[in-house]
Amino acid sequence: MSLVQSAAQEGHEVLLTAMLAVLLIGVGVIAVTAIAQRIGVSAPLLLIAVALGVSLLPWVPAFQVNPDVVLFVLLPPLLYAASMNSSLIGIRRSRRPIGLLAVGLVIVTALTVAAVTKLVLPGVSWAAAIALGAVVAPPDAVAATAVAKRAGMPRRLVTILEGESLFNDATALVTVRVAVAVAVEGTFSPADTALQFLVAALGGLLVGVVVGQVLARIRRRLTSALLTTAxxxxxxxxxxxxxxxxxxxxxxxxxxxxxxxxxxxPAEQTPAGRLTEKNLWDTVQLLLEGGVFVLIGLQLTDIIAGVSESALDVVLLSALVLLTVLLVRPLWVFGLRYVAQVVPWSSRGKPSAGGLAVISWAGMRGVVSLAAAQTLPLDLPHRDVFLLVTMVVILGTLGLQGMTLPALIRRVGVSPPDPKLDALEVARAQQKATDAAKERIREIQHEEGLSDRLSGWLTKQLDVRAYTAWEQLGDQDGETPTRTYQRLRREIVAAERKVFIELRDSGELEDDLLRELQYRLDLEESLLPAPVERGQDEGHQAVLPSRPGRGCEHLKEAPVEIPDADPRVCQSCVEEGRDDWVHLRICLTCERVGCCDSSPARHSDAHFREEGHPVVGSAERGEHWRWCFVDERVG
Structure with missing residues (x-):
């Protein structure tokens, strides 16, 4: 065999091995994540444990990750997926606490860990010790917010954690880069270091803004969902x-x-493009996030075997660095609470003590710490120890903080977003959009001579959307008209789909035509929303609007306290011998109880038109909101 053929054969084997490894990791991530969801345990920890067990098998070769793979292949899509699910407006509103956590806390953690490292290993240079501190300083964007959302945190706290974990990566990686350069070259210039930080931060921000604006313009002109997704x-x-x-x-x-x-x-991308892109990035995030934790588990045994320092020093350093990482964050967060003049959290007010406790404990480490540790030069003294310490911190924070954070959230009484309150906000927004759409129908009818029949049909469709949103409120166990329609429509779609498949199987319908018909049915069925899961009264906030009655004189003059409906029935429905109301409203002028617009009889609206009483309140338990029929405002 010639040298060229031998090299080609070797390259072919390397490629097959890499493809097999990627395939096995992907299958493992899917299987282990499914098991973790079924048994209710932390998927990252289970992935690490399974990967560690696999690495101990005698026929499994040593596994080493090229740092460029983590930095250039894994990190960019993970950060992009996390940012696509974050709120730009929310991050702007909380920019001060996010900045103090993403920059200030990372630097403080790096310096504190460096001091601890020098104490245990005096032979380590300050630059190398700071590099280790920067490696373990940044919490992981995916790990922190995944636990926070699953545990049920208020949206603002989730936004702060998302913003912190998105931007602290840059602080950590730049700190590692500068510290390694100082460790290798032996020179340090505060001015040059500050300039590097400034160029990295402002330059990256400028690049992101320019590219984002350019891509937004390109995407606006692309109508193909496949092209925008690609x-x-x-x-x-x-x-x-x-x-x-x-x-x-x-x-x-x-x-x-x-x-x-x-x-x-929402304003520039096609609906099909948004749906396709969301599904793509949800899948990519699941596979890559799980793949990172698998890589941690696969490398752990080799990293332990490569440590040459004494076991006592390594264990002591790992324990102290983990303890430092766990303690510095709450000290920083609660310390800033008492320096209000330096740290104005935002114009919306400071988080409560319970919220600060949750923020201080949501510091799980992950992909960035792994990537930063892999970038340490091979000839850096104590590199093997630094890698092991990093793994201990990742495992320790995922285990200690990740598994206890939900209990802490419940303990300090931090309330999750209330489903009823969300339903009220959705209903208010939908009602406003419905009113604007009706006004547009009237304009079109005037401009183009739209028939009364067609305009009435369009208006009815809009009313159904608004009624569906309002129906999500209330605690009645009965099936609302909209839910009945959705259930029956799903059964009808299933019957249609069955016929199409039978026609295909019998040879009467071609496969490409089946796929076209199936696509239409899938789109229609996907538009049928799942019922909103509403919590019980206990442990949830009262349903209140976020902006009560702004600009409505009727709401300002109406009573704020809503009287109890006794009896809790629609009086007009009872008089008519019917009991098919959906939700109940109570007139705040005469306290007459009537059924809502989603109910067949719509007695509350009829009472307003007959008597002119403008404001009603919800007669449902746990709801404390009012509605003005005149101005069509919630309050």
């Missing part, structure tokens, strides 16, 4: 490479681009 798939890699090539922060560039595109998507 563009989205290559975006994080291209933006990260561009940012790094310009010697700025690729992390900040990717995050900024993702936030801009996500913010502008």
């Amino acid at each position: 563009l989205s798939l290559v975006t994080p890699f291209a933006v990260y490479l561009l940012g790094e090539e310009l010697h700025t922060s690729g992390v900040i560039a990717v995050v900024t681009t993702g936030l801009i595109l996500s913010h502008r998507s």
Whole structure:
């Protein structure tokens, strides 16, 4: 065999081995994540445990990850996916606490860990010790917010954690880069260091803004969902490479681009493009996030075997660094609470003590710490120890903080977003949109001579949307008209689908035509929303509007306290011998109880038209909101 053939054969085997490894990791992530969801345990911890067990098998070869794979293949899409699910407006509102956590806390943690490292291993240089501190400093964007949302945290706290974990990666990676350069070259210039930070942050922000605006314009002109999704798939890699090539922060560039595109998507992207893109990135995030934790488990045994320092020093350093990481965050968060003049959290007010406790404990480490540790030079003294300490911190924070955070949230009494309150906000927004759409129908009818029959049909469709939103309120166990329609429509779609499949199987319908018909049915069925799960009264907030009665004189003059409905029945329905009301409203002028607009009789609206009493309140338990028929405002 010639040298060229031998090299080709070797390259072929390497490629097959890599493909097999990727395939097995992907299958493992899917299987283990499904098991974790079924038995109710932390998927990251279970993935690490399974991967660690696999690495101990005698026929499994040593597994080492190229740091460039983590930095250029795994990190950009994970950050992009996280930023696409974040709120640009929310991050702007909470920019001060996010900045203090994403920059200030990372630097303080790096310096504190460096001091602890010097105490245990005096031979380590300050630059190398700071590099280790920066490696373990940033919490993981995916791990923290996944636990926070699953445990039920208020949206503002989730936004703060999301913003912190998106932007602290840049602080950590730049700190590692500067510290390693000082450790290798032996020189340190505060001015040069500050300039590097400034260029990385502002440069990455500028790159992200420019690329985000350009891509938004391109996406606006693309009508194909496949093209916009393909563009989205290559975006994080291209933006990260561009940012790094310009010697700025690729992390900040990717995050900024993702936030801009996500913010502008509702107005500029096609509905099909949004649906396809969301499904794509949810899948990518699941596989890559799980893959990172598998890589941690696969490398752990080799990292332990590669440590040459004494076991006592390594164990002591790992324990102290983990303890430092766990303690510095709450000390920083609660310390800032008492320096209000330095830290104005935002114009919306400071988080409560319970909220601060949750923020201080939501510091799970993950992919960025792994990536930063892998970038440490091979000839850096104590590199093997630093890698092991990083793994201990990742495992320790995922185990201690990740598993106890839900209990802490319940203990401190931090309330999750109340489903009823969300339903009220949705109903208010839908009613406002419905009113605007009706006004547009009247304009079209005047401009184009739209027939009364067609305009009436369009108006009825709009009313159904509004009624559906209002029906999500209340605690009655009976099936609302909209839910009855949705249930029956699903049964009808299933019957249609069965006929199409039978026609295909009998040869009367071609496969491509079946797929076209199936696609239409799938779209229709996907538009049928799942019922909102409403919590019980106990442990949930009272349903109150976020902006009560702004600009409505009737709401300002009406009583704020809503009287109890006794009896809790629609009086007009009872008089008519019917009991098919959906939800109940009570007139705040005469206290007459009537059924809502989603009910067949609509007695509350009829009472307003007969008597002119403008304001009603909800007669349902746990709801404390009012509605003005005249101005069509909630209060």
